[in-house]
Amino acid sequence: MVERRILGPEGGELYQPEGACGDRFLINSGEWGGRFALVEHRLPPKVLAAPVHKHTREDEFSFVLAGSVGARFGDEEVVARPGDLVFKPRDEWHTFWNAGETPARLLEIISPGGLEELFRWLDRLSEELSPQELQQKIGPYGCSADMAATMALVEKHGLVF
Known part of the structure; x- marks a missing residue:
């Protein structure tokens, strides 16, 4: 068990690639x-x-701290704002994005833990993966990706991916 402590507003491990989703790891499972x-x-x-x-x-549960966060569940799309909690249950196709013109921040609770290790690996990735390479990496985590749906969403909303 971890000792009691306070983690400050810039504490934890931070990966913030330019122009991409950054992650600050606060609690490691x-x-x-x-x-x-x-x-x-x-x-x-x-x-x-x-x-x-x-x-x-x-x-996964995402608590929006700042900005507007778009989320897709199956074919449904919603926009969450600061103070909203977004529920993303297992076995449901989903994704999320910054739906606004200002930076967005959200806290992601993952239960049980372990998936954050995949986030760490993806954050450090320096080259683009083919869909097959991506599936090989995420498969052992019990994950699947739908790249056709992803690219359609990117085009629809003018997103950066």
Whole structure:
């Protein structure tokens, strides 16, 4: 178990690639018996955070801190604003993006934890992966991606991915 501590507003591990979704890792599931993880996503304007995807092992909950966050669940799209909590249950196709012209920030609770390790790997990625290479990497995490749906969403909303 981790000792009591306070993590300041810029604490944790931060990966902020230019013009892409950045992640600040606040609670690592490995320190808490795998029960959950907490990650802050930082999205520049019009940036898509992830391809349309689903995962079979985790539920995700996104609490919007700043900006407007678009989210897609199956064929439904919504926009969440500061103070809104977005539920993303396992086995449901989904993604999210900055739907506004100012930076967006959200806290992502992942339960159980472990998926944050995939985020870390993706954050450090320096080259673009083919859809087959992406599926090979995310498959062991119980994830699937739909690149055709992703590119349609990018085109529809003028997003950066």
